[in-house]
Amino acid sequence: MWAGSQERAIVAAMVDKRMTEDEVVSELKDGMTIGIGGWGSRRKPMSLVRAILRSDLKDLTVVAYGGPDIGLLCAAGKVRRAVYGFVSLDSIPLEPHFRQARQSGAIEFTELDEGAFYLGLLAASHRVPFYPTRAGLGSDMLTMNPELRTVTSPYDDGEELVAIPAFKLDAALIHMNRADAAGNGQFLGPDLYFDDLFAMAADKTYLSTEKIVPTESLLDEGSVHTLRIQRIFTDGVVEAPRGAHFTECPPDYGRDEAFQREYAATARDPEAWEAFRATYLEAPSHADYLKALEARS
Amino acid sequence: MSSIAEATIDEICVVACAEAFRGDGEILCNPIGTVPIVGGRLARATFEPDLVYTDTVAVLPANNFPVGDPDAPKVVESWVPYRTVFDIVWSGKRHVLMGASQIDQWGNQNIAAIGDFRQPKAQLLGLRGAPGNLVNHTTSYWVPNHSTRSFVASVDVVSGPGYDRMRALGSPSNRFHEVRRVVSNLGVFDFQTDDNRMRIASLHPGVTVEQVVEATAFELADTDEVAETRLPSEEELHLIREVLDPGGARKAEFR
Structure with missing residues (x-):
């Protein structure tokens, strides 16, 4: 049905968007x-x-x-x-x-x-600009986000809904x-x-x-x-x-x-966070990060 | 019935959660948390066979399978990625049974934050799906640690609105709102009162009214003649212990 690996189609040259x-x-x-x-x-x-x-x-x-x-x-x-x-x-x-x-x-x-x-x-x-929904009516979502507005249905039902902005x-x-x-x-x-x-x-x-x-x-x-x-x-x-x-x-x-447990534990321990940051987050590239992961085990 | 006498509190709570789904028919049964999940699967395996339920990842399994085992074989009857879950929420064909860090006498629920939401003492999960759930379909709650810290006079943030909020909102916005029941480690509570205040529906075996009143920061209705929560049947105990939760994961929620 579709040309897959068994039956290669000719693919027109496409833009190459590869980057780091x-x-x-x-x-x-x-x-x-x-x-x-x-x-x-x-x-x-x-x-x-x-x-x-x-x-x-x-x-x-x-x-x-x-x-x-x-x-x-x-x-x-x-x-x-x-x-x-x-x-x-x-x-x-x-x-x-x-x-x-x-x-x-x-x-x-x-x-x-x-x-x-x-x-x-x-x-x-x-x-x-928005999509309407019932979600948020009655809860504190509108209190927590005073910039949110409601909208009234233009049809006969006249229902009020929350307008979730784009x-x-x-x-x-x-x-x-x-x-x-x-x-x-x-x-x-x-x-x-x-x-x-x-x-x-x-x-x-x-x-x-x-x-x-x-x-x-x-x-x-x-x-x-x-x-x-x-x-x-x-x-x-x-x-x-x-x-x-x-x-x-x-x-x-x-x-x-x-x-993930090690990452989560760093929130309670500034020294552990420093070590985690130095080892994994300061790795200069993804390849270096993968090397640091390998060194873990 | 010796095995019934042996039913433990977690099993009684599982059955109380299962009972929340009685009469629901062919809808998405969506319990969150271990005791609710075992309860939902139990309802489906026994008295509500038309329910569909999620594997908590992205499919609807048609068979009974144990909690906490990602490799358990599943008979997949449909695909329900998160986007479809929201579509189902808005369709109304869903009953969620979720947790509440705080709940008040009108059934207002908080899972978002403790303290002032602008800079909370404790940031919790966030609003998650609670606002949308409550205004679109039936909701029930599971609170494994019934105390004046969870059954509070006033919740710090209203994630899921209760009956007072929905009364203020009025028709037609309130037409799909139903808080069916609240299951705690002490009893079962509902809102079948004249003004939809929380009442005691039943207490678990051995729990006294005084104990519940002591552990609740608001006044509960119907404290005079209190029924006892239904005990699990032998079939239910078998399903819970041997099929749905053989590893006993449900017990970890009681601490």
């Missing part, structure tokens, strides 16, 4: 609003996050179904505002570095219902199992999460991937339904094997729970 993590970060600026794909401690573009950590970038607004991406960026003082429905490490329910940032008042925050969050991404993707993103960072050099991305795990919407909601989207494959090999490992990131929405492709470490990236690898 540091080249991605060089395109970001202070004060930008940056969306990060994945969910909790799942398929996060961690090699790109670490590249931000070792840069001079500051005052970022970070928009994510949050996990260690938000935690690390908070711990490194990169975040002016976090926009989230939750921030969790999944197997460790509360993200300790994010908690510290909230409890010390170090960051501004926009906390939303996690379904409403989806609508903010969807509105930005579709270039409409999350316009300057840039989005996502991590895919496979991609081609032109920026077509493929997820092979059980859930795409909202990565396609992050890509569409952003002016620029940078995609890291476990492996760059030729376009004609994209159907070798997954069905056509797994090709959910289209190159018209991507601007850079970074090959980063184990690029989501220590978050999970099935089927390529699971979460590194031992490493």
Whole structure:
């Protein structure tokens, strides 16, 4: 049905968007609003996050179904505002570095219902100012976010709904199992999460991937339904094997729970944080990070 | 019925959670937390066979399988990534049974933060899906540590709105709101009162009204003649112990 590995089609030459993590970060600026794909401690573009950590970038607004991406960026003082429905490490329910940032008042925050969050991404993707939802009525979501407005149905029912504003993103960072050099991305795990919407909601989207494959090999490992990131929405492709470490990236690898526990423990211990930072976060490249991981065992 | 006499508090709570789903029919049963998950699977395995439930990752398994075993074989009947979960929330075909760090007499629930949300004493999970859940479909709660710190006079943040908030909101926004029951380690509570204040529906065996009143920071309705929580049947004990939670993961929630 589709021309796959058995029956190669001729592929027209496509734009080559390959770049390094540091080249991605060089395109970001202070004060930008940056969306990060994945969910909790799942398929996060961690090699790109670490590249931000070792840069001079500051005052970022970070928009994510949050996990260690938000935690690390908070711990490194990169975040002016976090926009989230939750921030969790999944197997460790509360993200300790994010908690510290909230409890010390170090960051501004926009906390939303996690379904409403989806609508903010969807509105930005579709270039409409908002999407309406019932979510938030009656709860403190509106108290916590006084800038949120409600809207009245123009039809006979006249129902009042919350208008979730479009999350316009300057840039989005996502991590895919496979991609081609032109920026077509493929997820092979059980859930795409909202990565396609992050890509569409952003002016620029940078995609890291476990492996760059030729376009004609994209159907070798997954069905056509797994090709959910289209190159018209991507601007850079970074090959980063184990690029989501220590978050999970099935089927390529699971979460590194031992490493995650070590990361979480650094929130209680400044010396441990210094050691963790020096060993893993100051590694000058993703390749050096992988070497530091090898030295662990 | 010697085995019934041997039922432990965690098993009684599992059955009380299962009972939350009685009568729900063909909807998504979405318990969160170990005792609720074992309870939801028990309801589906016994008196509510039409329920569908999640594997907490991204599929709906059609078979009974144990908690805490990622390698347990699953018969997959559908795919439900997170985006679809939200779609189902908004469709109304879902009943969530989730935790509450704080809950008040109207069923207002807090899982977001302790203290002033602007700079909380303790940042908790965040609002998560609670605001959307409550205004779209039936919700129940599981509180394993019933005390005046969890059953509070007033919650610090309203993640999931209760009956007073929904009354103030009025029709039509309140039309899908139902807090069905609250299961704690001491008893089962619901809102079947004239003004939807929390009342005692039943107390677990050996628990006294005085004990519950002492552990609750607001006045509970219906403290006169209190029923005892239903005990697990032999079939239910077998399913809990041998099929759904052979490793006893449910016991870890009682501390």
